[in-house]
Amino acid sequence: MRYGVRRRLFVVSMLLLLVVGTASGVVLERQLRSWLEARVDRELERIARTAATMVHVKAPGGQDVAQLPRASTTVDGVSVSIHLRRRDTSNLREALASDIEVAWAGGIGHTRRYDPEAGGFVRSVAVPVRGVDGGVVAVVRAATPLAEVDAAVGTLRKTMVAAGLVGLAVAAFMSWLASTLAARSLRSLASSAARLVHTGGEARVTGGNAHELAHLAGSFNALADRLRTALDALAAERDQLEAVLDALEDAVVIVDADRRVVRMNAAAERMLGVEAVDPNTPVVSVLRSADLLECIGRLASGGDDAVSLSCELPGGRHVVARVEPLRGRGGAVLAMQDVSDRVHMERARRDLVANVSHELRTPVAIVRTNAEALADGALEDPAVARRFVDAIVRNAERLGTLLEDLLDLAKLESRHASRTMSRTNVEIESVAQAVVARLAPLADKRGQSVVVDVVPPQLAAYADRSALDQILSNLLENALRYGDDGGHVWIRARVDEGGVVVSVEDDGPGIAARHRSRVFERFYRVDEGRTRAAGGAGLGLAIVKHLVMAMDGTVEVDDRPPRGTRFAIRLPSGPAGTGEDAGTVPEEA
Template structure:
């Protein structure tokens, strides 16, 4: 732009100088010619007046001699050079009515052609002052001819001069015009450079500021301080940039809030337009469908991204029919998940368009399904566990009613069996109540600081008879002065269940190792036996309610199937963790870590 302004300014100036030069030249020639014409008219009239006076006095006139005398007197410097070299003189010619030359100041009049057809002569014969300009081949100049009307004697007086001054004027004007053009070019170049800088510098500044803003620097402002239109443009631009920055900041803030809310949702959200192009997708949805680079899929067709026909078809149907849909879908492996999907159309206010796309919300109901399954299994297991002893009790009661009560030995035996089954029911109900109590409490009660060694001693006293009956040795090693901040009965219940299982599922004359020690602000409880062990396939489910590795054997040993589930819940309630390692035929080891 700067170069263009400079070039245009220079060209306009040069053109202007040339036009001015031409006009000055034309005006100068016009005025010079008009002045010369008037001078020649006066000279011709003066000569004619003098000749008339001579004739009035009766003096004979020699026109050829008179022509030379008048030329010499009126323009003496014109006779100092030969005719062929003269370019500045006054020429006097006398012509009669027939066009014959009577006298000539510069030539031999006798050799001259008849002048009747000359323009100026014709005008003079008509009583007017004749005037004409013709090119002289001898002088290679234009000559100006003036002829005054004839005297009563019929003689026309004609004077002429070469227009040498016009050529000189043209040369002078050309020279000065050239000098003016050269000077104007230099001056114009300086002015144009300054002017173009004055215009383009603020424009370039605005361009730079605009580029910075387009690159994301919305705080950029123009510092142009002028009192012209560019200054006004700069101020308007700054106002626009300020509003743009505020609007974008507001939009960015809203987008960040919306994205934060959407991405913080536990449920998946995907919105598409009428062409199934993705308009919005949150992080949870990307994780559900294994989509990488979530922001990069905006604008892509959902069919290319989400490889689930049920979801895609629901979106198509909700957009097409403008009604909501819902369904359950399963995704997996590696991890089988169950999702509840709701598809709804995106409503618009336009009567011409029923909706502008569709949105699906996806809820992970895997845990709900598992809980429902666990509840169903729990009810089934509890029913089964209650039904077996109750059936046995009712059977023996019916037998006693039928007359067996009369046989004292049989009656006592049956009553002992009924007592055992009732005890099983009591233990089962007690375990269920304990498990329910642990689960329902977010925080345990009766928390106090207890010595672990004292708790372990109480547990061993309770289980000493069971281990001695089976011939299982209890190898105990507990560090001194280990304190735990917990409910004493919960810790006892945890150890009782672990050690009792280790004794039950051990071989005769086996060993149960019990280790308790403190390390890195954690208390480690280790219960290890060398009994029957557990297959790897059962370990992931060992802490589930009523889960038994060998159901028949567990029932014969009096287990309810809730012991390890209670242990797991007690450990979780104290923010601890439990690990199990086992080999069939070699034994099982439980390692519990609780905060000290």
């Protein structure tokens, strides 16, 4: 059974009072008895000496007292006896009368003995009686029972017991009161300390009026202040670490020894496609890479060597990862860098080299073949020579167009190159009509019709006129080249939220959904054979995309029900006072 502080203090105080009271009573009783018996000894010695002076008085009948073998009398309860000769002390009872032997030896004997006849202890004092020659001729002993001493001691004992009980009751009350107050102060101190723990050092500990408890409370408060300072420092470091982790572009995942997520930064959540992962979530539920899970499991279980590897996450994301072990408590830290753009750029670079080589190979081969034919004698036949020369000129123009498109695209894609655009409020209908007029021979050749529909007719976009002309030209040329003979093409422009939407639509064969996300890539062809037959190089839509982006716009491709394709360009509408005759605003592409 566990006792509270108040009960413990009370019990200890009562035990201490009982021990001290009992010890004090015993000591006091012994001191009193010793003092009373010493007083009795002095009185007995006085009586014995008085009796010794009367030894030479004649007894009745004329006989000298000194000649009597023994004489005794009782005065006021004191027994006085005279011993004229020394007896043999071999007897036990006589041996107990050591006071007489001491007196015969010339001293004063004191004895405390039990006397059965008196029914209690007796105190006796023996003094010597000396003769003319100075020798001891008799011994006078005075003895008295210690009943009065015992009565006095008993009365004292009763008084002490009564006083002790009263004092014990008072002391018990005072001890209970003191222990209650002390326990109350301690409970207050404990309650304040508990609040100190729950509030993280914000609360204050009070110790009451007691100096010691107040000092202890002050120590608690000082400790709380230091703890609060340490906690604030830790919180600041934690927040700083959280900010650093969230600011990192690389994904970081911290895993404990049980392979559960401890911390995951925002980049990791974005990379893995998860949101607000709870602590203690198994890492296998958020990370879908067998290679990474194997490395994390090995290092979290006590492995010492860091591991670096490249892998592909679900969804086609390529990452370079490094797994470091957590020393001491176990676990691992996974850092991942998304290199998908780098992988795609490398792949695009290889594709570009392959595509450019492929695109250049055919016209160069035709030019070379026809030139060799002319050199081998075809010049002698004017008709044949004319056909070879036309082929050389046609493929040379194709090479020139391809190179110009490549240079334009390189300038648009370069981060270090800039293209100065004169952006103004350009009327869309005028640009569209100019493009239609320029491509009319191609439309007439295939029996196709082109309709320009701009509402309102004065609708303008904030754009560079030459860039908008090239965009519409590339889109209209694609629609005419890849559309059906006798088909229809529409150039439409409408006001939309925050800008202008310009679309080029046709009723041709359309573009399958699986190709739409890639039609703006360089040299990408939906139908390889058909594109080559139409004479395209696969760069027109890529140029359109970069020109639109340079003017802060967007471009997208979709179906045109019931049949055909729709390219939609969203451009910003210009501020007032920025018409085509209002000046130019230089911007970097």
